[in-house]
Amino acid sequence: MVFILGTNFNEARLVRKTLQSFYGVGPQVCARLLARLYIHPTARLGSLNSQTVLDITSILSEMKIENDLRRELRENISRLKSMGTYRGKRHAMGLPVRGQNTRNQTNSAKKLNRVERIG
Structure with a gap:
């Protein structure tokens, strides 16, 4: 298991799919992030060394994602x-x-805006 930003991921999972599972990280942001860290798009989490995982975590923690x-x-x-x-x-x-x-x-639109009608 690989631990990224408070979430455990299976080692057989693609790095690209793992990054895109975070709210606010889409295909383009993910591609830029993988290119910045020199990670192949079809790489799996198990093939990454611990320093690369730490680099991914530090970059994601600087970005405005999820609850923010x-x-x-x-x-x-x-x-x-x-x-x-x-x-x-x-x-x-x-x-x-x-x-x-x-x-x-x-x-x-009614389905998507339903949550926002509270306020």
Whole structure:
């Protein structure tokens, strides 16, 4: 087992998939991180030495990921709501925010904005 940022991962897992499991680390950020540390995209966690794992952990700890990023997103949406902007009102009603069609296809927006209707 490899321990990265408070989470245990199996050694047979791909490094790329492991990094992308963190909220805020997508394919592009992951590719840049792997290139920066000279890690092959198909490398497994078990093949990394302990220093490389420590380097990955230190770089991830400097980035804004997981709860910090979620908190910032929540604060931005609540700021829009408190200002009374159009986007804030749409978030509050659970409707599409970025100009999508509302006549037929609002189900996904209602699902995604459901959490934000609390505030």
